[in-house]
Amino acid sequence: MPDAAEPETAELRENREQQVERLAHRFAFERRTFFRLLGNGVLVGLAAGGAPAQESGRRRFFERHPLPRAISAWLHIAPTGRVTVYTGKVEVGQNIRTSLAQQVAEELHVEMGSIRMIMGDTLLTPFDMGTFGSRTTPTMGPRLRRVAASARDILTGLAARRWKTPRAGLVAENGKIRNPRTGASLSYGELTEGRKIARTIEDDPALTPAAEWRIAGHAAPKVHGRRFVTGEHRYTPDLALPGMLTGKVVRPSAFHARLVECDASRAHAMPGVRVVRDGDFVGVAAPDMATAARAAAAVRARWQAPRQISSRELYAWLRRTARHEEGRFAHTSGTPPAADAPGLKRLQASYEIAYIAHAPLEPRAALAEWKGQRLTVWTGTQRPFGVQQELAAAFHLPLEHVHVIMPDTGGAYGGKHTGEAAVEAARLARAAGRPVKLIWTREEEFTWAYFRPAGVIDIAAAVDAQGHIAAWEYDNYNSGPAAIGSPYRSRYSRIEFHPCDPPLRQGSYRSLAACANHFARESHMHDLAVLAGQDPLEFRLKNIPDPRLRAALRRAAARFGWAARRRLPGRRGFGLAGGFEKGGYVATCAEVEISGRELRVTRVVEAFDCGAVVNPNGLRNQIEGAIVMGLGGALREDIEFDNGRILNPRFSQYKVPRFADLPEIEVALIDRKNERSFGAGETPIVGIAPAIANAICDATGRRLRSLPMLRLGRLPA
Amino acid sequence: MRLLVNGKAHELEAAPDELLLWVLRDKIGLTGTKFGCGEGECGACTVLVNGRPVRSCQVPAAAAAGKPITTIEGLERNGRLHPVQAAFLRHEAFQCAYCASGMIMSAAGLLARNPKPSERQIRAAMNGNLCRCGTYSRILKAVRAAALASRKRA
Numbered sequence: 001m002p003d004a005a006e007p008e009t010a011e012l013r014e015n016r017e018q019q020v021e022r023l024a025h026r027f028a029f030e031r032r033t034f035f036r037l038l039g040n041g042v043l044v045g046l047a048a049g050g051a052p053a054q055e056s057g058r059r060r061f062f063e064r065h066p067l068p069r070a071i072s073a074w075l076h077i078a079p080t081g082r083v084t085v086y087t088g089k090v091e092v093g094q095n096i097r098t099s100l101a102q103q104v105a106e107e108l109h110v111e112m113g114s115i116r117m118i119m120g121d122t123l124l125t126p127f128d129m130g131t132f133g134s135r136t137t138p139t140m141g142p143r144l145r146r147v148a149a150s151a152r153d154i155l156t157g158l159a160a161r162r163w164k165t166p167r168a169g170l171v172a173e174n175g176k177i178r179n180p181r182t183g184a185s186l187s188y189g190e191l192t193e194g195r196k197i198a199r200t201i202e203d204d205p206a207l208t209p210a211a212e213w214r215i216a217g218h219a220a221p222k223v224h225g226r227r228f229v230t231g232e233h234r235y236t237p238d239l240a241l242p243g244m245l246t247g248k249v250v251r252p253s254a255f256h257a258r259l260v261e262c263d264a265s266r267a268h269a270m271p272g273v274r275v276v277r278d279g280d281f282v283g284v285a286a287p288d289m290a291t292a293a294r295a296a297a298a299v300r301a302r303w304q305a306p307r308q309i310s311s312r313e314l315y316a317w318l319r320r321t322a323r324h325e326e327g328r329f330a331h332t333s334g335t336p337p338a339a340d341a342p343g344l345k346r347l348q349a350s351y352e353i354a355y356i357a358h359a360p361l362e363p364r365a366a367l368a369e370w371k372g373q374r375l376t377v378w379t380g381t382q383r384p385f386g387v388q389q390e391l392a393a394a395f396h397l398p399l400e401h402v403h404v405i406m407p408d409t410g411g412a413y414g415g416k417h418t419g420e421a422a423v424e425a426a427r428l429a430r431a432a433g434r435p436v437k438l439i440w441t442r443e444e445e446f447t448w449a450y451f452r453p454a455g456v457i458d459i460a461a462a463v464d465a466q467g468h469i470a471a472w473e474y475d476n477y478n479s480g481p482a483a484i485g486s487p488y489r490s491r492y493s494r495i496e497f498h499p500c501d502p503p504l505r506q507g508s509y510r511s512l513a514a515c516a517n518h519f520a521r522e523s524h525m526h527d528l529a530v531l532a533g534q535d536p537l538e539f540r541l542k543n544i545p546d547p548r549l550r551a552a553l554r555r556a557a558a559r560f561g562w563a564a565r566r567r568l569p570g571r572r573g574f575g576l577a578g579g580f581e582k583g584g585y586v587a588t589c590a591e592v593e594i595s596g597r598e599l600r601v602t603r604v605v606e607a608f609d610c611g612a613v614v615n616p617n618g619l620r621n622q623i624e625g626a627i628v629m630g631l632g633g634a635l636r637e638d639i640e641f642d643n644g645r646i647l648n649p650r651f652s653q654y655k656v657p658r659f660a661d662l663p664e665i666e667v668a669l670i671d672r673k674n675e676r677s678f679g680a681g682e683t684p685i686v687g688i689a690p691a692i693a694n695a696i697c698d699a700t701g702r703r704l705r706s707l708p709m710l711r712l713g714r715l716p717a
Numbered sequence: 718m719r720l721l722v723n724g725k726a727h728e729l730e731a732a733p734d735e736l737l738l739w740v741l742r743d744k745i746g747l748t749g750t751k752f753g754c755g756e757g758e759c760g761a762c763t764v765l766v767n768g769r770p771v772r773s774c775q776v777p778a779a780a781a782a783g784k785p786i787t788t789i790e791g792l793e794r795n796g797r798l799h800p801v802q803a804a805f806l807r808h809e810a811f812q813c814a815y816c817a818s819g820m821i822m823s824a825a826g827l828l829a830r831n832p833k834p835s836e837r838q839i840r841a842a843m844n845g846n847l848c849r850c851g852t853y854s855r856i857l858k859a860v861r862a863a864a865l866a867s868r869k870r871a
Contacts, residue, residue, distance in 0.1 A: 093813025127834035149810025229802040229821060231749015231789035238748035289739040290732055356749060361753050361761055361815040361849045410815025411849050442754040620853060625812055651758035659844045662853045668752050
């Protein structure tokens with residue numbers, strides 16, 4: 001094919017031929033370089049999983065040894081007293097930069113201001129799988145607390161030796177070790193004496209109980225908050241390098257399309273424009289955004305795509321392609337009641353959950369720079385180490401030649417696990433021989449990112465005359481198994497998840513399938529309560545054995561005024577939903593007002609229990625935000641697609657919640673000092689959709705079983 | 718063309734189809750103004766032109782030439798935050814904060830022309846700005862607080 005972009009294919013071939021074999025064991029060498037650069041002070045590391053370093057059961061210095069690879073977090077105290085914490089977790093607005101710093105400050109007995117968090121940098125921070133699953137608070141939090149407590153212990157030991165006094169009785173406070181007997185005190189920085197002391201943690205240090213927390217457990221403002229109200233913070237799209245070009249990808253006509261023909265001669269002729277064609281990838285690099293857009297538009301590409309299904313056929317398609325996987329996703333207990341069992345009332349229904357998009361306000365973006373065979377990429381991702389692997393595989397590089405840096409990023413919600421923009425920017429930068437920055441358009445983000453899985457859920461249930469659940473049969477098609485287990489007692493239950501052939505690229509989304517499973521389950525529970533002639537709250541309290549979930553329901557109901565609610569038939573209704581997932585207990589009450597086909601959610605009260613609260617300020621913000629985000633999936637958000645194309649890839653067509661949709665929101669935190677702290681980024685989203693559906697049913701008697709519930713912004717006719 | 722940004726004149730070359738957003742970000746280096754959607758639907762790119770909120774992703778730079786333009790970087794006065802910035806910070810009216818620049822500019826534009834907005838007016842003025850983290854309640858609180866603080870200061 002005589003095409004201006006042809007030489008690029010040869011370039012990639014050359015690249016392949018020159019590929020370097022992976023040398024995974026050199027990782028330790030890279031880490032050592034880092035520690036040389038780190039300078040003097042005390043460095044404490046924690047073995048992955050929190051277990052003592054496997055190389056040795058005893059405390060040891062490791063300057064003479066290769067650094068253990070399986071380190072999950074580091075803490076460094078410089079002679080200036082500056083504390084630096086290294087963790088592979090990343091900040092996407094869930095505010096862990098703040099809550100993790102609080103926990104370090106708590107155990108190290110220093111002020112928040114003296115701590116600097118280095119996060120999500122594949123060179124500087126220890127390996128981390130990624131920031132997802134609400135795992136930061138229950139896992140990284142305690143790890144950093146252990147590291148900090150051990151550092152405090154080491155510093156106490158240094159002071160004891162220096163003063164030739166027993167360590168018992170020495171007090172660590174405000175970044176100093178003090179001897180109350182003599183009145184002497186030395187700052188942490190002074191205690192390092194300019195030496196380099198590096199240790200891994202040997203055993204579990206005693207941690208401060210949550211009830212005694214002075215910094216953690218209290219409201220803390222967002223770290224670097226000022227930078228975000230002044231525009232000073234640099235997100236990935238804001239970064240720049242000298243000589244940098246702007247990248248743009250020429251997208252296929254449809255999903256799974258192959259490039260048949262490509263004439264890039266017009267784009268190639270534009271001054272300063274570089275065109276890359278490699279397999280089915282076509283992209284341009286240009287001096288600025290406008291030129292990049294013009295050049296990409298000037299590429300004449302012909303694509304061939306297979307016939308694909310449309311959103312109208314979605315649910316039938318999922319049922320048709322469903323698989324039964326014995327054992328893995330199926331669970332049965334008890335025996336089914338006889339078909340003619342007396343006194344049983346049965347209810348069978350199907351629920352539908354549409355595909356929705358994360359639509360983070362910061363679209364996928366990356367800045368890539370090559371130095372010889374070494375690649376550095378800045379990108380907003382929940383898995384910097386995953387993106388590092390993606391890049392290493394794409395360009396046949398040894399892992400340690402790829403450095404991924406994650407600036408605090410503008411939203412992710414489970415949608416930024418992958419490194420598409422990173423790979424694209426790196427491919428263009430490789431061809432252009434200059435750094436390339438690439439920012440996805442909103443249409444690209446709505447089309448070429450992945451979606452929350454659509455699903456169908458069938459439930460067949462029965463209640464007995466006393467209002468106990470006698471049977472619970474539950475089949476989830478494609479949504480996923482998260483929170484598929486019911487917190488309700490049932491004499492018989494069969495619960496099954498059926499994987500299907502998804503018509504769209506799908507992946508994780510805030511709470512995964514817990515949204516879908518709670519929508520179906522909690523809608524069904526409301527109807528079972530009505531069938532049993534019981535109040536929806538009483539019915540739940542009777543059938544839920546877990547006292548913490550019952551407490552959350554009671555708390556939300558009390559704050560909401562559930563007992564005093566006054567429904568107006570056809571016009572005002574009240575709904576309740578509750579659940580448990582990822583260590584968090586949630587209960588949500590909603591009030592709706594209806595006028596003809598117009599719906600307004602007027603008030604939402606949510607109680608949430610995730611154990612000992614680390615930062616009540618950040619936690620409230622997360623819960624309020626989850627309610628608002630959940631409102632979108634409940635009412636309006638719906639990815640429409642046909643034949644491999646997304647039909648509504650714009651905010652003018654895909655309606656996310658706005659100020660006009662905002663209900664009055666009240667949050668009731670249940671702070672359990674004696675319980676382990678769990679994350680809160682996900683579970684607070686699961687209650688809102690069923691609470692609204694139940695409120696609509698309460699007002700109108702009509703059960704809406706398909707998400708989103710509104711059609712063109714109104715209740716279905 | 719000559720752009721007057723935050724009280725400073727910039728002489729630069731820009732093609733007729735170059736949007737104010739990208740000229741501000743890429744040619745002047747003011748990256749506080751964000752790209753969010755490119756169709757004027759999310760408000761992340763909001764700046765003030767002649768004191769009025771404008772979606773800079775919808776305006777060719779040429780159309781703003783010669784007019785006073787204020788971006789998020791131009792709100793501070795002698796190291797003191799604008800009342801809207803201060804209120805956003807105090808109420809922590811953000812999570813990922815990618816929307817914050819646009820939110821603050823929309824609110825600053827509103828208060829400049831209407832120092833005593835009603836609740837309805839605040840919601841109407843802010844409705845073109847999206848926050849995907851869902852911090853709307855806090856943003857409303859911050860805008861109310863900023864209005865009060867501005868009036869007290871005035």
